[in-house]
Amino acid sequence: MTTYIGLEVHVQLNTRTKIFCGCPNLFGAPQNRNVCPICLGYPGVLPALNQEALDKSFLTAMALNCTINKRTFFARKNYFYPDLPKNYQISQFGTPIGREGFLELQLAKGPRRINIIEIHLEEDAGKMIHSGDWSLVDYNRSGTPLLEIVTAPDLRSGAEAELLLQQLRQTVRYLGVSDGNMEEGSLRCDANISMGESLPDYKIEIKNINSSRFVRQALEYETRRQMRALEQRTPLRQETRLWNENRDLTEIMRSKEEADDYRYFPEPDLPTFYADDGYLEKIRGAIPELPALRRQRLMEQYELEGPIATQLCATRELAELFEAVVGEGVEATLAARWLFGDVRKELNHRSLSLTDGPLNAQRLAQILLPLQRGELHIKLAKQLLQALFDEGRDPQEIMQDERWRPLSREKLRTIIEGVLQAHPDIVHSIQEGQRKALGFLMGQVMKRCEGRCDPQESQELVREMVGVDESQ
Amino acid sequence: MGGWKSSLRGNQREQIIEYIHASNATLGALIEVDIAQGLALQRRYHQGDKEAKAGVESLVGVPLAIKDNIAVEGFQLSCGSRILEKLRAPYSATAVLRLLQAGALAVAKCNLDEFGMGSDSQHSYYGPVKNPWNEDYVPGGSSGGSAVAVAAGMVPLALGSDTGGSVRQPAAFCGIYGLKPTYGVISRFGLVAYASSLDTIGILAEDIALLRCSFQAMRGPDSFDQTTVKGPTKVAQPHDPATCHIGYLAEPEGLEKPVALEYQRSVEALQGLGYTTRAITLPYLRYISPAYYTIATAEASANLARYDGIRYGYQPADAESAEELTRRARSEGLGDEVQLRILLGNYVLREGFQDRYYLRAQYIRKMLRHKMELLFRGIQALLLPVFPSPPFRRGKEGMSDFQQKQADSYTSLANLTGQPALALPVAMHGDLPLGVQLMGREHSEELLMDIALRYRRHYSPSRPPRYPGVIA
Numbered sequence: 001m002t003t004y005i006g007l008e009v010h011v012q013l014n015t016r017t018k019i020f021c022g023c024p025n026l027f028g029a030p031q032n033r034n035v036c037p038i039c040l041g042y043p044g045v046l047p048a049l050n051q052e053a054l055d056k057s058f059l060t061a062m063a064l065n066c067t068i069n070k071r072t073f074f075a076r077k078n079y080f081y082p083d084l085p086k087n088y089q090i091s092q093f094g095t096p097i098g099r100e101g102f103l104e105l106q107l108a109k110g111p112r113r114i115n116i117i118e119i120h121l122e123e124d125a126g127k128m129i130h131s132g133d134w135s136l137v138d139y140n141r142s143g144t145p146l147l148e149i150v151t152a153p154d155l156r157s158g159a160e161a162e163l164l165l166q167q168l169r170q171t172v173r174y175l176g177v178s179d180g181n182m183e184e185g186s187l188r189c190d191a192n193i194s195m196g197e198s199l200p201d202y203k204i205e206i207k208n209i210n211s212s213r214f215v216r217q218a219l220e221y222e223t224r225r226q227m228r229a230l231e232q233r234t235p236l237r238q239e240t241r242l243w244n245e246n247r248d249l250t251e252i253m254r255s256k257e258e259a260d261d262y263r264y265f266p267e268p269d270l271p272t273f274y275a276d277d278g279y280l281e282k283i284r285g286a287i288p289e290l291p292a293l294r295r296q297r298l299m300e301q302y303e304l305e306g307p308i309a310t311q312l313c314a315t316r317e318l319a320e321l322f323e324a325v326v327g328e329g330v331e332a333t334l335a336a337r338w339l340f341g342d343v344r345k346e347l348n349h350r351s352l353s354l355t356d357g358p359l360n361a362q363r364l365a366q367i368l369l370p371l372q373r374g375e376l377h378i379k380l381a382k383q384l385l386q387a388l389f390d391e392g393r394d395p396q397e398i399m400q401d402e403r404w405r406p407l408s409r410e411k412l413r414t415i416i417e418g419v420l421q422a423h424p425d426i427v428h429s430i431q432e433g434q435r436k437a438l439g440f441l442m443g444q445v446m447k448r449c450e451g452r453c454d455p456q457e458s459q460e461l462v463r464e465m466v467g468v469d470e471s472q
Numbered sequence: 473m474g475g476w477k478s479s480l481r482g483n484q485r486e487q488i489i490e491y492i493h494a495s496n497a498t499l500g501a502l503i504e505v506d507i508a509q510g511l512a513l514q515r516r517y518h519q520g521d522k523e524a525k526a527g528v529e530s531l532v533g534v535p536l537a538i539k540d541n542i543a544v545e546g547f548q549l550s551c552g553s554r555i556l557e558k559l560r561a562p563y564s565a566t567a568v569l570r571l572l573q574a575g576a577l578a579v580a581k582c583n584l585d586e587f588g589m590g591s592d593s594q595h596s597y598y599g600p601v602k603n604p605w606n607e608d609y610v611p612g613g614s615s616g617g618s619a620v621a622v623a624a625g626m627v628p629l630a631l632g633s634d635t636g637g638s639v640r641q642p643a644a645f646c647g648i649y650g651l652k653p654t655y656g657v658i659s660r661f662g663l664v665a666y667a668s669s670l671d672t673i674g675i676l677a678e679d680i681a682l683l684r685c686s687f688q689a690m691r692g693p694d695s696f697d698q699t700t701v702k703g704p705t706k707v708a709q710p711h712d713p714a715t716c717h718i719g720y721l722a723e724p725e726g727l728e729k730p731v732a733l734e735y736q737r738s739v740e741a742l743q744g745l746g747y748t749t750r751a752i753t754l755p756y757l758r759y760i761s762p763a764y765y766t767i768a769t770a771e772a773s774a775n776l777a778r779y780d781g782i783r784y785g786y787q788p789a790d791a792e793s794a795e796e797l798t799r800r801a802r803s804e805g806l807g808d809e810v811q812l813r814i815l816l817g818n819y820v821l822r823e824g825f826q827d828r829y830y831l832r833a834q835y836i837r838k839m840l841r842h843k844m845e846l847l848f849r850g851i852q853a854l855l856l857p858v859f860p861s862p863p864f865r866r867g868k869e870g871m872s873d874f875q876q877k878q879a880d881s882y883t884s885l886a887n888l889t890g891q892p893a894l895a896l897p898v899a900m901h902g903d904l905p906l907g908v909q910l911m912g913r914e915h916s917e918e919l920l921m922d923i924a925l926r927y928r929r930h931y932s933p934s935r936p937p938r939y940p941g942v943i944a
Contacts, residue, residue, distance in 0.1 A: 037562055041778040043551065043664040044543045044565060046697050076774045078821075082794040087777035128794075135794055137782065263821035265830060268668035268771060271698050 001230070003223055004153035004200075005161050005193045006117075007215075009168055011147040011178045012124060012186040013056045018143035019123050020047030020090070025145070027184050031138040039143035041085030046269050047123075049074075053145035056177040057097045057121045058275065058283045060147055063175055063290060064116055066098025070275045074121075074267035079260050082137050083126040091148075093264040096120035103151075103171070104292055105164055111292070114164060115152035122146050141185075147177075153192065153199060158219030165189060165212045170291050174316045182211050191219055194236070195226045205240045206250055218243040222250055294319055302332035312336060317354045324361030330368040338368060342382055346389050358392035366395040379450050407452050409461075416458070416465055419444045430466050438462065475943040476628045477533040480507060480577060488535075488942045492580070492626045495939055498607060501620035502537060503598045504581040509546050510535075513564075517572035531685060532575030537621040537630040540581040541588055542673065543662040544568050547578070551664050552586040552596035555805030556785045565662020566697065567631065567673045567690045574689040579627065582617030586807045587776065588633050588666040590614045591641055591859075591876040594866060595809050602866070603645060604936040605904050609863040610870060612642030618676045619646040625941020629686055630676045635666050636764055637858070637883025639674030640895035644858040644907025647897040647933045649683050649924060651675045654914045655890035656701040658687075659694035665775040667768035670887040678933070680925045687917060703915045711852075711922050713746035718910075718923070719851040722751035726881075728861045734899045734906045735857050741898070741930040742855065747923075750851055755843040757881055759836045764884040765877060766820050766833035773817025779805065809873060837888045844889045853923060854911045857882050858895050863904045886911050894920040897933040905933065 018025050021038035038045040061068060075093035101116035124146045126139035149168065155161050169180035169187055180187045188210065194203045206222060209215050222241070229236055238256040243249075289297070291313045298309040298319070313319050318339065325335045343364070347357065367384050370376035376384075384395050391398060407415070419441055420427050426437050438459075445458050479488055489507065496502045518532070538544050541551040543561035550556045568578065585595040593601035593616025601616040603609040604624040611620045615632025619642035622630050632639040634652035643650025652674045663673050673690070677683040693700045720739045724732060743749050781787045781801025782794070788804060791797035806814070820829035847854070860879050864870040871879070886893040886909075893911040900906065910920045935941055 040783055042562065042784065043549055043556060043559070043778070044541075044561070044662045045563075046661050046665075046699075048696055048698050078774050078777065080777065080780065080795075080798060082780070082782050082798075085778060085783065086774075087780060088774045261823045263773070263818065263823070265770060265774070265821055265826075269665075269697075269699065 001195055001197065001227070003156050003193065003195050004203075005155035005157070005191060005219060006153040006203075007149075007151045007155070007161060007164060008190045008192070009149040009151075009165065010124075010188045011060070011149065011168070011172050011180070013053055013145040013147055014176075014178050014186075015050055015052040015056065015145050017050060017052075019050050019053045019121075019145035020143055023143065026140075027186070029140055031136075032140060034140045035142065039085065040139055041087075047090060047267075049270055049273070050145065053121060054097075054273065055283060056145075056175075057119070057147055058280065059175055059286060060149075060172065060177050061098025061101065061119045062280075062284055063171065063287050064098070064101040064103055064119065064149070066101030066116060066119055068098050068275065068280060069095050070280070071095065071272055072097055072275070073272040074270045075264045076267050077122075078263045081125070081128075082135065083128050083139075083142070085126070085139060085142055089122060089125065090267055090270070091122035092120035097147075103164070103167060105155075105160060106167065106292060107160070107163070112154075114154045117150045117152050119147060119149050122148060153194070153203075158216035158223065161191060161219050162212045162216040165215055167291075169212075170314070174288055174290055176288075176316075185210070189215060191215060193219055193222050193226070195223070195230060200236075202236050202238045204236065204238070206243055207240060207253065208242045208245075210245070214243055214245055217248060218250060221248065225250070288316065298322075302326065304332060304336065308333075308336050311340060315354070321354060321359075321361055321364070325364050325368065328361060328365030328369065330365050331372055334368055334372055335364075338364070338385075342385055346385060350389060352389075358389060363388055363394055374455070377446060377450060377452075380452070407449055409457075412449070412453055412458060412461060413465070415448050416445055416462055419448065420465060427466055430468060435468070438466075438468075441466070476535060477530075479533070479943055480511075480535055480579070481533065484942055491942045495604075495624050495626060498602065499604055499620050499624060499939075500599050500601045501583055501611075501617040501624065501626065502580040503540055503550065503552075503583045503596075503617070504548050505579060506547060507577075507579050510577045510579040513545065513572055514575065514577050517569060518575045519573045530575060531571060531682075531689060534576050534629055534682070535579045535627045536571060536576045537580040537582050537618060537627045538568060538578060539584050539615050539618050539630070539632045541584060541633055541664040541666075542568060542631055543664075544578050544581070547581050549664065550581075550597070551588070552584045552598060553779075553806060553810070554597045554786050555779045555781070555801060557597070557805075558786075559784050561662075563662065565673070566659035566694045568662060570690045571631075571686060574685075576629070576686070576689075580621065582615070582621055582630060582632075584617055584632075585614035585638075586810050587664065587772075588614040588635055588638055588671075589772070589809050589813055590873075591637070591880065592864075592866070592870065593617060593620075593642065595807055597807065600866060603863055603904070604939040605647065605863075608865055609904060610645065610866050612645030612859070612863065614638040614642075615650075615674070615676065616642045616645075619643050619648060619650065622646070622676050622678055623648050623936065624939035625678075625935055625943065628678060628943070629682050632674045632676050633663055633666070634672050634674040634883075634887065635670045635768060636880045636887050639676060640883050640893060640907075640909050641859050643676050643895040644897070644909070645863040645905065647900075647905030647907070647936075648676055648678045649680060649897070650895040651683055651687060651917065651921070652886055652893050653687065653691070653917055654701075654703070654892045655887075656699050657692075657703050657892075657915070657917070658690045659697040659700050661694055661696035665771075667771040668775060669771060670764070670768055670884075672887070678935075680921055680928070684918075684921050687921075711919055713926065714748070716853070716919075716923070717748045717750055717851045718742055719750050719752040719847065719854040721754060721856065723753075724857055725757060726860045726879075727857055730862055730901045731857055731860060731906065734901070735855075735908060738898045738908045738927075739855060741927065742923075745926055745930060749855075752847060752851070752854070754856075754885075755847075756836065756840055760840070760881040760885050760888065761878055763833040763836040763840070764880060764888055765816070766829050767837065767888075769813045769817035770821050770830050770833075771817070773814045773821065776806070776810065776814055781805065840885070841889045844885075844891065848891075848913045852912065853916070853920060856885075856893075856909050856911055858907050858909045859883070862901045862906055883909070890914065892917045892920060894924055896924040896927060898927070898931050
C-alpha cells in the first residue's frame with residue numbers, strides 16, 4: 001500500500017505593489033486601507049499586469065527547474081465568493097509560467113526528486129471575517145500576486161510534505177520573492193492524498209492547512225482514516241475536506257458531484273506575454289546559489305561538517321554573513337560557533353532578525369579576529385557583542401572607551417598581588433624552579449582582569465613579582 | 473462647431489440649459505445633467521491650448537455627453553441598471569480624461585440599454601429613449617441616449633460604446649455620424665465591460681471635424697489598459713478618390729426594401745464622387761451573429777459577475793447570508809435581457825461544452841479576421857448596411873429582442889475583426905433617417921472620415937424639425 005501525496009502551495013510574492021493595480025502589497029494594514037477601484041472590482045476598471053510579479057514568477061519557475069512557457073496568458077476562473085471582488089479570479093489555465101520542474105527533497109537517507117507539475121501566477125482574494133451576526137470583508141489582500149506551485153503525487157508521508165513545505169519556504173526566501181511566512185499567510189497549502197497499490201483514480205483534497213505542522217498532522221490523520229476505510233473495504237471517492245485544527249481531524253466540505261465548474265476562458269483584458277531569450281537570460285542570471293548547492297560548497301570550501309553547513313544555509317542571510325565573516329579572516333568553525341551561539345542569543349533576546357539589527361560581517365570580525373589571535377578574552381568578546389547590539393557602533397570604536405581600556409600598571413599590580421597571595425605554594429614551587437606553573441598564575445591573573453590587560457605586560461610583571469627574571 | 477465652444481459660459485447659457493431639459497423631458501436621452509460638475513472637472517484637468525496637438529482643432533469648451541457606462545468622476549455610473557442605481561464614479565475613464573485635458577466640458581450622462589445590451593434603448597431602468605425624428609420610433613441602441621443628445625442638438629459630441637454596433641446603429645437611426653474605432657486604439661479603462669474583446673468606446677457627432685479631433689485626442693496607448701495599441705504614427709495623407717477602391721455587396725442579404733434601395737443609391741453616390749467601386753461577397757455572413765452572441769455572452773457572464781450587492785450598488789435589505797444577498801441583488805437589480813445574456817454565457821462556457829460553443833465561435837472569429845484581411849488587400853474601404861431595417865416602432869409593433877439580435881450581423885462583423893467602421897447618414901425615409909457604414913482596415917479611421925466628409929457633397933444631414941437646438 002502506497003500513500004500518494006501532492007501539494008498545491010500558494011506563495012504570495014513580495015512585490016512592491018499588487019499584481020494588477022498600484023496599491024501597496026503590505027501585510028497588516030488596517031482593514032480595507034490598501035484598496036482602490038481596481039482591486040475592489042469597481043465597474044469599468046481593468047487589470048494591468050505588474051512586471052515585477054512576472055519577473056519573480058519566472059525566477060521561481062527557473063529555480064525549480066521548470067520548462068518555461070515563453071508565451072503565457074491569463075484566464076478567468078469563475079466562482080462567486082464575497083472575498084473575490086470580480087467574482088472571477090484572474091489565474092492561468094493551459095499556459096502556466098512553468099511546468100515539469102522538480103525539487104530535491106533533502107531526506108535523512110539522501111535527496112529524492114519531487115516533481116512539480118506546474119507553476120502559475122494568479123491574484124489572491126480578500127478575507128472574510130465572521131463576527132456575530134455580521135460577515136465582514138477585508139480587501140487588503142485582494143490582488144496580491146500569488147504563485148501556485150503544484151507538485152506531483154510524489155510525497156509518501158505527512159512528514160515528507162512538511163519537509164517539502166519547509167524547503168519551498170527556504171527556496172522562495174533565498175530567491176527573495178516571498179517572505180514565506182505561514183503565520184501571515186504568505187505561504188499556504190492544500191494537499192491531495194490517496195492510497196493504493198498504484199496511483200488510484202480518486203484523490204482527496206484537504207484545505208485550510210495554515211502551518212507546516214498542520215500539513216503533517218492533517219495528512220497523518222487522513223492516512224489513518226483512508227487506511228481504515230480501505231481495510232473495511234469502504235470505497236473512497238473524490239472529495240474536498242477541511243482540516244479542523246481545533247479538533248485535529250478532517251471534515252468533509254464537498255463531494256465531487258458538488259464540485260464547481262469554473263468555466264475557465266482566456267482573460268480578454270490582458271494581452272499574451274512573450275518572454276524572449278534576452279529576458280529569460282537576464283532572469284536566469286539573477287538566480288542565486290540555492291541552499292542544497294551552497295551547503296555542498298560550504299562543506300568543501302571550509303571543511304565543515306554536514307549538520308553545520310545545513311544550519312548555516314538555513315537562510316541566505318545567515319550563509320552570506322558567515323561567508324563574509326570568514327572572508328574577513330575569521331576561522332570558519334569559530335564564525336559558525338558564534339553565529340549559532342552568542343549571535344543568535346543576542347538576536348532572539350532582542351527579537352531581531354539577522355539583517356535588521358546593527359550586525360554586519362566587519363563588525364563581527366572586529367570581535368572574532370582579536371579573539372582568535374588571543375588578544376581578546378572570551379568574556380570581553382561576549383560583552384563586546386552585547387555592546388555592539390546596545391550601542392550600534394563598531395567594536396573597534398567601542399573598545400576605545402574608558403571601560404574597555406587596559407588596566408593601569410598599578411591596578412594590575414594589585415590584582416597580581418592578590419593572585420600570588422592566594423597561591424603561596426605555587427609561588428614557592430616556581431621560585432624552586434617549576435617554571436611551568438607560571439602559566440597557571442597567568443591564567444588566574446587574566447581571569448581576574450577579565451581580559452583588560454596586555455598579556456605581555458602582565459607576564460613580565462608576574463615574573464618580576466614572583467622574583468624570577470627573564471634570563472633564568 | 474464654432475458656436476458650441478463657449479456656449480455654456482456665454483450669454484446663451486441659460487437658453488441652452490433650458491433647451492436641454494425641455495427636450496430631454498420628452499426624449500429621455502440624458503439621465504444626469506450636471507454642468508457645475510462638468511465645469512469643475514474642466515478647471516481641474518484642462519491643460520490649456522498650448523499643449524493641444526498641432527493641426528488638431530481645439531475642443532475647448534465643447535459640451536460633451538457620455539454614455540452612462542463610461543466613468544466620469546463625480547457623475548453617476550448606472551449603466552442603465554437598477555443594480556448600480558446609486559453608484560458615483562470614483563474615477564474617470566482614460567478616454568474622458570483625455571477629452572477633459574483637451575478642454576471638453578462633460579455635462580451629462582446618457583441613457584442606454586442596460587449594460588449596453590440591446591439595439592433599441594428601450595431596456596433601461598431609467599425608461600425608454602425616443603427618436604427625435606419621430607417619438608413613436610426607437611432611436612437605436614444601445615447608445616441611443618448619446619445619439620439622441622447629439623441629433624436633437626443638446627450637445628454636439630457624445631461618447632458611446634460599440635460592442636456589436638451600439639454606436640453605429642443608433643447613429644444611423646438618428647441621422648448622425650458614429651465611429652467605432654479599431655479595437656485597442658481608444659483605452660477601455662473606465663468603460664464598464666460588457667464583452668471585453670469586442671467593446672470599444674465610440675464617438676457620436678453631427679460634424680466630421682469634431683468627430684476627428686475628439687478621436688485624435690482620445691487615441692493612443694494607456695498604461696491602464698494593456699490591450700491598447702499605438703497605431704500608425706504617420707499622419708494619413710488626404711485620399712484621392714480615383715485610387716480609392718471601395719467594396720460593396722452586389723446582393724446584400726436580408727435588407728428591407730427602403731434600406732436596400734438607399735444602400736444601392738449610396739454605392740452610386742460614391743461612384744458619382746469619383747470612387748472606384750468593386751462588388752464583393754461577404755464571407756460567412758450567417759455565422760457572424762451566432763459567433764458574436766456566443767463570445768459576447770460568455771465574456772458578459774464573467775464581466776457582470778461583480779455586481780453582487782456587496783461593495784456598491786443596489787443592496788436588498790435583511791439578507792440572511794452572503795449567498796442570499798447576492799442572489800437577491802442580482803435577481804432584483806438586473807433586467808431580464810441582462811439576465812438572459814448572463815445565462816447564455818454560462819451555458820456556452822460549461823465544462824465539456826466549450827468545444828461546441830465558445831471554442832467554435834472563437835474559430836469562426838479567427839476565420840472571419842483572416843478573410844476580411846484578405847478582402848481588404850483589394851479594397852481600401854467596404855460599404856455595408858448598418859441595420860436591415862429603418863428605425864422601427866417602439867413597443868410591441870416593433871422588432872422582438874430575438875429579431876434584433878439576428879439583425880446585428882452587419883455591425884458586429886467589425887467588432888469580431890477589430891476593424892474600424894463609421895456610420896454616416898445618407899438619406900431620409902419618410903420622416904426617419906437612414907445610414908450606411910464604411911468599414912476599413914485596422915487604423916484606417918482617418919480615411920473613413922475623409923470619405924464620409926466627401927460624401928457630404930452628395931448628402932448633408934440636418935436636425936429633426938421639432939428639435940432644432942439652440943446652437944446651429
